[in-house]
Amino acid sequence: MSENSEQRSWLPYAIVGGVIVVVLLVVLLWPSSAPEPQPVTEPVTPAVAQPEPIEPEPTDTFEATPPPEPVEIDPDQEIEPMPEPVAEPEPLDISDTAIKTALEAIATSPTLSRLLVNDGLLQRFVVSTTNLANNEMAPNHRLLTPPDQDFRVYTQANREWIDSASYKRYTPYVDALESMSNEDLIELYSTYEEEIQAKYAEIGDPDQPFSEVLIEAIDTLLDTPEVKMPVEVYTDSVMYKYADDRLENLSAPQKQLLRTGPDNMRRIKAKLRELRDSLMAQ
Template identity: 90%
Template sequence: MSENTEQRSWLPYAIVIGVIVVVLLAVLMWPASEPEPQPVVEPETPAVAQPEPIEPEPADTFEATPPPEPVEIDPDQDVEPMPEPAPEPEPLDVSDTAIKAALETIATSPTLSRLLVNDGLLQRFVVTATNLADDETAPNHRLLTPPDQDFRVYTQADREWIDSASYKRYTPYVDVLESMSNEDLIALYETYQDEIQTKYAEIGDPDQPFTEVLIEAIDTLLDTPEVKMPVEVYTDSVMYKYADERLEGLSDPQKQLLRTGPDNMRRIKAKLRELKDSLMAQ
């Protein structure tokens, strides 16, 4: 199978990318609880009765008030300078460089810098998560670079099985996922909330909170069944497919989550459950 065919038909790294996006944005887009501002009621000013005008009596004499004495300033006296006005807040930097730096800061794994793409990060976040919620994948909007190693199968008794080495290709991606704490992601959400919601409004329902989309994506992945090793596949000369019809009938994101391997999938699901629990407790 050619490299291009394998990339088109068997994209197991895409689901790892999508999971990382869902985890990031599920926290980033969870609405912060803030009290609604109360309307300000202007107090009514009571009407005051105006006194009758009084005609002044003519004065016999008029004494002018003398001007104030000039005040001498001691040049050696310390004079406190006037405080400078507070500087205006700088506009939010939503460039790819700033966003990548923010993600690298909260990820304890140094691998993230190598795995992240360098352009359109916020847009890719939104598109990938939205596609996952719709049981689809978005390989053209991937956020991370694909693994360097090739997908591998082996033949036994005239049948093809997924090689366990194929699963290990995705362990660094899962390590990055686990290196990000929910608390840090919430702080990141507070920074980029408006920008991410604006981008979602361009491709989805502008009245729908993006949180709902993310929760649907998480639930879709959590519903992926776990299977025993080894997993049998076959090729129809175009792409690999699962020999088990039950697995082949799953959605594309679920099938690709299976392709990360049983150990990686358990770790991914554990992170998703932890995240969802913390979100629901907000």
Template identity: 60%
Template sequence: MSESSEKRTLGPHFLIIGVIIVVILALVFWPSKEDEPVAPEPEVVQPDVEAPVEEVPDVFETKPAPPPLELEEPDEVPPMPEPVEPDPEPLDVSDPAIKSSLVDISTATDDSVNRMIVNEGLLQRFVVSVTNLANDEMAPNHQLLAPPEQTFRVYSQAGKQWIDAASYKRYTPYVNMLESFESEALLGMYDIYKGDIQDKYAEIGESNKNFNEVVLDAIDQLLDTPEVPVPVEVYTDSVTYKYTDPRLENLNEPQKQLLRTGPDNMRRIKAKLREIKLLLEENGSN
């Protein structure tokens, strides 16, 4: 394929499943607990009691004082009303919140997370991309990651064309970023967003299907990618590069993309996918 076409269609989609748990992270903001309401003290109104005015006789008479008024004590003190807990604020699914969380949980010492992950529509892109991968397809208009800056390269030898090892190295920074996230922490954040993800999937997929099944199907597609020795022979039909080996060319698009990351990167990616798959399956059985 042409360099521009290859850069457009062979972006780092191989990492979409690797970061499926990552890109749905966001901070959850809980309001501070309000002070418990205090019932006002009952106001005691003392009645105005006046002795009746009488005409004073010529001879003073001593009148007995009226008995003091006493307030009647109630039999039972009414219970205090239960405090009403405020409802939690909705999840912040904004792109800045998601990326901020990614940076927080990454052990990377550079700016790779901010630099490699796109800035718009992360949650929507995630659902569309995983759904397409589970269906053996790519989602070129819903990339989660920025494409590599380096171009795809081949070299010629003995009248044939082979993938240059430099083409594999351009994906290594993405794999490093993937490995900077701890799998169990990612799954915990994924659980937070299950409801939002399921709602979005119902809009584009099967409303009665659990999105976890879609994720596992997508992971299995990539894990089934064969490992082949290098160098790998390719040819061009003046528009795109294709694998000379028909077994490789007949792989689905996500598998062919994973193959293009090179044998070392692919092994590292598969190891991370197996970790995530195991955690998802264990989580689903609980």
């Protein structure tokens, strides 16, 4: 029933009620004194309006939908099997244990596990690489443990020279690096590249691919000059410095690479060139 129909149906009852209220008011409140009584006449009951008939609202009619025609199946027709549900890929494990295990898996050198640090491997890699690209060192974010042996020098003709034993401290690190193939290293890098890029975006230019930063870091080390043996140093009571100003003015990463010795440095550079070429080819 619509709102207008509802109002029309209740209207007659409201009129009747109103008439009754008026009659009561007239009987009770009208003055009773009059000069002479008037002849009593039968009260005329006002006509009460009859409610208008309510027309039923049209109802919607629906036509019955005929049942679908039966589908005949050809017995010779091959029915394609339902496709197998595609399993969701498991999230990448970026824990230090997983990354270290992956590195150990591609290295044939058994010493790698001992040389690697145990925590923050991806973060350390990103920070160290970024600092190398900026010709700086990040000693608090090193990926490898320091050598067990101390830096050694010897004195000759009142001058100090780097002892070749100091270079041999780094040979196990170079052996571990060479034990990993470039293909495996690039594949491992590609596996974690998205996470590496996300970490770099927190400290560097988020629009710059981290691969460019990695290549810049490699170029920094490749620019380290070759030096003749032996290498003279001196101490300023705090640390050893190169006596040759040309060497002492090199960047901190380049001076660190010099400390690995000429043979280790040649091996490291050869590996870095191969990795750089692989990165550039991607």
